[in-house]
Amino acid sequence: MGRKAEFIPYEVKAILNKHKRPDHWFWTRYSVYPYIGCQHGCEFCYCRERKYAPYDDLNDFPYVIKVKENAPELLRRALAKNPRDAIAVGDYQPLERKYRISRQLLEVCLELDFPIFMLERSPLVLRDLDLIQDIARKSYATVAFSVIHTAQSPNAAQLDRMEGLAPRPAERFAAMQALSKAGIRTGICLMPILPGLGDSRENLELVIQRTADAGGRFVLASTLTLSDQQRTYFMDYLQSSLPELLPLYQRLYPTQSYGPSGDHWLKIGRMVRELCIKAGISDRMPRPILPGEKRALNKQAAELLADRTYEMELDGMDAARIWPYRKAAWAVEELEQDIGLVYSQMGLKGLQSIQGVGPSIGKQIEQFIIGRKD
Numbered sequence: 001m002g003r004k005a006e007f008i009p010y011e012v013k014a015i016l017n018k019h020k021r022p023d024h025w026f027w028t029r030y031s032v033y034p035y036i037g038c039q040h041g042c043e044f045c046y047c048r049e050r051k052y053a054p055y056d057d058l059n060d061f062p063y064v065i066k067v068k069e070n071a072p073e074l075l076r077r078a079l080a081k082n083p084r085d086a087i088a089v090g091d092y093q094p095l096e097r098k099y100r101i102s103r104q105l106l107e108v109c110l111e112l113d114f115p116i117f118m119l120e121r122s123p124l125v126l127r128d129l130d131l132i133q134d135i136a137r138k139s140y141a142t143v144a145f146s147v148i149h150t151a152q153s154p155n156a157a158q159l160d161r162m163e164g165l166a167p168r169p170a171e172r173f174a175a176m177q178a179l180s181k182a183g184i185r186t187g188i189c190l191m192p193i194l195p196g197l198g199d200s201r202e203n204l205e206l207v208i209q210r211t212a213d214a215g216g217r218f219v220l221a222s223t224l225t226l227s228d229q230q231r232t233y234f235m236d237y238l239q240s241s242l243p244e245l246l247p248l249y250q251r252l253y254p255t256q257s258y259g260p261s262g263d264h265w266l267k268i269g270r271m272v273r274e275l276c277i278k279a280g281i282s283d284r285m286p287r288p289i290l291p292g293e294k295r296a297l298n299k300q301a302a303e304l305l306a307d308r309t310y311e312m313e314l315d316g317m318d319a320a321r322i323w324p325y326r327k328a329a330w331a332v333e334e335l336e337q338d339i340g341l342v343y344s345q346m347g348l349k350g351l352q353s354i355q356g357v358g359p360s361i362g363k364q365i366e367q368f369i370i371g372r373k374d
């Protein structure tokens with residue numbers, strides 16, 4: 001990479017991405033990102049998709065970085081008008097040293113008391129440990145690292161090359177250790193697990209064990225996704241740099257497919273679960289609950305149902321059997337009354353009166369509530 005990066009400050013009209021409800025992976029309801037483009041330039045990056053990368057020439061993605069210079073002020077105004085919930089924040093690519101916008105966004109989250117989730121590939125995030133700790137003391141903070149291999153992994157050299165300018169995995173594990181020692185909840189996103197490069201049992205076990213050794217508490221795993229211009233970019237990359245893998249990817253990702261076909265993911269997901277159990281950590285991110293949260297039980301019940309949804313997916317169950325759990329998790333999340341109160345006043349019938357909660361799911365929520373009382 002000989003080309004020099006160019007930074008383009010500009011003013012955005014809106015900064016806060018809002019979701020109707022928290023997602024079931026990171027438990028965030030909001031997200032805010034200070035830059036477009038990423039100097040790390042990982043070849044597989046989903047941020048090259050059209051909706052995230054408005055470049056005429058996609059080769060500009062790691063070299064022409066757009067800097068949302070008014071992001072902190074816009075975030076302050078937006079958060080002041082929205083209910084308190086977790087926000088995915090930050091981007092610690094090299095230009096953050098100069099612009100410090102991620103730091104300013106953290107300052108806003110601290111000031112307005114919003115809990116945070118951060119996902120990084122750089123130990124530069126440690127520069128702002130003081131703010132992260134302050135946020136964790138007031139509400140909660142989780143810092144995860146994207147890691148897909150270790151220095152000892154098979155194909156480490158190819159995977160290093162594919163991660164471009166991102167700091168090497170050992171630096172990320174060291175940062176994870178530092179965060180863990182500082183009392184910050186940390187873990188990894190093992191994403192994307194690349195077919196033929198990072199999906200061997202040996203690699204997954206190395207990554208998961210290193211995570212546990214570094215004080216990580218969870219491993220969220222997912223495979224590669226391919227979409228529109230990012231798909232074209234990545235397939236072109238394979239053709240020029242790893243042509244021997246192209247037939248495998250063409251088979252796993254037929255035209256228009258976003259994720260891998262067949263049972264590729266199921267095998268990986270199950271292996272990750274087994275290896276996480278062996279390492280004594282979780283393949284789900286435990287849901288943080290805000291101190292003083294009035295509907296804490298609803299959120300925990302929604303987490304239970306979301307976990308069940310994931311388990312059913314790993315068991316290879318039909319979508320028709322899985323969807324009711326997902327919908328019930330959403331309904332419980334959105335229920336305005338405290339679900340414990342509903343149960344204590346109306347029993348199982350009360351639980352079943354929640355939209356999307358039938359006899360079987362109602363019974364599971366009941367067992368959860370009773371179990372918590374014991």
Ligand code: SF4
Pocket residue numbers: 038039040041042044045046047121146166
């Ligand atoms: S560090 Fe993350 S955002 Fe940056 S290029 Fe790599 S995958 Fe994309």
